[in-house]
Amino acid sequence: VGCPAGGGVSLLGVLRPHVDVVYVALTHMDRTLDRELKKGSAELLILSSVEGRARHGYEIAKRIADQSAGAIRFNVASLYGLLYRLEARGWIRGRWIEAPNERRRRAYALTPAGRAVLATQRQGWRVFAAAVSRIAGVEHG
């Protein structure tokens, strides 16, 4: 699990060399895909999941799994590890919320800084995906 500290092909422009262990279970995707790509995409996925409103961890994982039709799943450790790191960077903020007839949950909301990062990551992803498609298209042609 994880990639060596200091690994650093900067694909999206927001990957940081010292981001350490992130495990994303891409069950139906090609395992040969660069791990960096997964890391970067995992951040992007989480940030976009909390964009609309604050969500708690389980809700985030469920939403990603549902929307990817089960293609992308997080295990508990990597999900919360990632959430904590994003929080440490100030991109999201978690708060315990108590509501009547519900369990106490920690909900994560996007911070202004996180919003800016999300915009940058989205743009990076768009550029990257377009480039991959173009290259893939040339090879097929």
Added chain:
Amino acid sequence: MAEWRTTLDARCADAGLEPSVRDAVQREIEEHLSDRFDDLVANGTSTLEAERTLLDDVPSVAAIRQLARSRPRHGSRPAPPPGDTPGGGPWSLATGTGRDLRFAWRSFLRDPTFTAAAVLTLAACLAANVVVFTLVNAVLLDAVTVPEPQALVQVGNQYPNAGAAANAGGNAGVPDYFDRQTAVPALAEQALFRSHGVSVGDQAAERLIAMTATPTFFPMVRVQAAQGRTFTDDEGQEGRHRKVVLSDALWRRRFGAAAGIIGQSLTIGGVPHEIVGVMPRDFRFYDDEVVLWLPAAFGPDERSDDARHSNNWIHVGRLAPGATLALAQAQLDALNAGNLERFPALKQVLIEAGFRSIAMPVVDVLVADVRRPLYLLWGGVACVLLIGVVNLAALTLARSTARRGEIATRLALGAAPARVRLQLVTEHLTLAALGGAVGMAAAWALVRGVPGAGLALVPDGRTVTLDPRVWAYAAALTVLVGVALGLVAMRSVAPAGTAAILRDEGRSRTGNRATRRLRQALVVGQVAVACTLLVGAGVLFTSFRRLLAVDTGFRTSVVTGAVALPQAAYPTDPDRIGFIQRLLDQVRALPGVTAVGATTNIPFGTNRSDSVAWPEGWTPRPGQSFVSPDQIRVAPGYFESMGIAAVAGRTFDGSEVAGSEPVVIVDERLAERFWPGRDAVGRYLLTPLSPDALSNPTPENLSRYRVVGVVKTVKQYALVTPRDAVGCYYFPFGQNVPASVVVTVASAAAPSAVETDLRRTLASLDPRLPLFDVQVMRARVDDSLRARRATMTLALAFGGLALGLSALGLYGVLAYLVAQRTREIGIRMALGGSASAIATLVLRESLIVVGIGLAVGLTGATWLGRLLASEMSDVGGLEPMAIVAAVALLLLAAILATAAPARRALRVDPAVTLAVE
């Protein structure tokens, strides 16, 4: 309990986490898994199956540990995105400065209150620092302007047990000079010199200050004449010494800067002297008032061994290449040890007197009086700057908290952290520069426009300018402050640190508490420093007030003016005493005049003379030293005109003439020392005619004076008399005729009228003689307090500034407290908390901070009081009044600073505050 729960429990326990972290992590995972369980069951999975699935989902111990490590710590901040983004890179660092400046300017305009507060605080602190540095620069750094001043050493004879008030550094005699030329090779070049008044011109002479110096003087100081030459060696011989070198100022003033001045004649003291040179414009050495130099020619009397320990000269030498002060001192000590054996008659006397010749750097000697006060002021004003910068740092922190969002957004949008940091530093440097500019303008105005702003610490004739050194100092301080503030602001870009604690982090309670603690500590420091400064200023103030109340022992309304009788026109004693008597008689007849006298050494004047004397019948026991009381000559009527009362016997009445019985009057201090508990009148005072009289007194080598009166002791040199002062004896003019006197006039008329009458009278007797140094006694006393008054004024100003700044700091911390606890206050009010309880909340905080600050400050003040007492002779130590005043002022300031936040706390509307949450 479900198996997955027990497994999670066990693994979390095994992970060995801190309990609070473990709780938080475990609870979150538990909630997550419970949610998943509910979902699975809701979707039709059996309970058993769901539990098995969940068991697989429970993270491993290693994963839990890893997870816990990822948790944010309190006070962490938005992480900067990678540096390799648009706008980053080293290239834009240099080119972005202009943009940074524009950005800085816009940010100032956005926040005018902050900008104004910061600029004004900085301006006040920097102005104060620049003013003091200007003085330090003019007085200390520019004390000696000749080449390589560090190598110049003054050698002075000191007799600490003899009660003689030595000048700084001590003086020397002519035989010393000749001895030391051979015996002290560490001083390669040596010269003797002294400054004194001379009458210059034929008709209506003017009184100027001259320096008589050995021809070695100019080569030693390494300054050449701008025109003509300085003295040749043979001009130091009697008969060839009628030469003079002019200062540039005198050449311009008296000769209109005429060309061809060299070779012309100038009458000095009634004797023509040939002008051989003019010195460069900026030349000055020891005495700034000197405008002409004369060669010293020593007669056989001055060179003789009998002249040893007649210390009438300043002896300065230049250290030989490679020689040190210690070497020079060692050679001096060896010379003196040899001389003790050469003159056994004086050996015991000198040992008892504690005689030693001390080598001291000229630079130290010249600033001996003002250096300590100036350094103390410098230290005080640096503290003021510190208080101001702490206030600004607190402001900057509050502001960078407010701008955290802005900075985080800029970082997230791709600004390089280095770029943002540089921009922050530029911004605060610009701010500091604004403050510096205003401060420099204020300093300029103070130095130029306010005569009492400390210029009195600067010797007459020295110009005080904002020279490059002052500018460099101001620039360095400004940059230092700017960078410091920039660093503080930068903390919102860097990872968590002190600033994170200081910063208003919002949600975290511990963060709030730590922030408050740090801000409280800073304000405690401010209050403490301000308290110490205020007490220090108060000590200077109260001791100054005490000085003003000191009884001088003489009438301060007396008008005084000096007259010098040139040797050429008044060659004999009868010539001189005749003239003086005629002058005094005519002045006595002037309207309004009640008493007239004259003296050689007017109190608070420049003349100083002391000479060894002892009571008849006294021989020193082992461990006892001869003493050298002040020796002053006075005319009949002097004591009456000055209002100095006789406590026993009589004063001089004019019956004391050459050939009559030698008489003397002593002051109470000397009488008490020589004849303790006995009547001094009728006893005899002995003085030596040659040094051997000290060890072997005979009628031939002694003078014997009958004491005819005892007068009140007066303050002769300063309002504070040194502890080791031994007193004074007065000789009558008639038996000891002077060539230069100060006339003392007690009159009912206005001082200006007295001066006019005095000049007219003198002119009617001899129109060639100038009346100079005309002053009312009160002015002489005031003049002696100039440096003291300036020090006190500056200290009070800085104390006031420190007080104001620390009050602002206190206000800041209390306002912060109220802002932080608005919700708590709202709840308390909603629950029926009384207004007084709320006010107590704020007051208590204020009291704690001020109380600790005062306690620390008073400890510092105790130390400062001791320091002041040891550095300044007229300060007795910690003055209770100063402490009371400082504490009262600080408490008053604290009340003012507390009032506004307390009022704000009382106005908290529970409905509004609670709705915000």
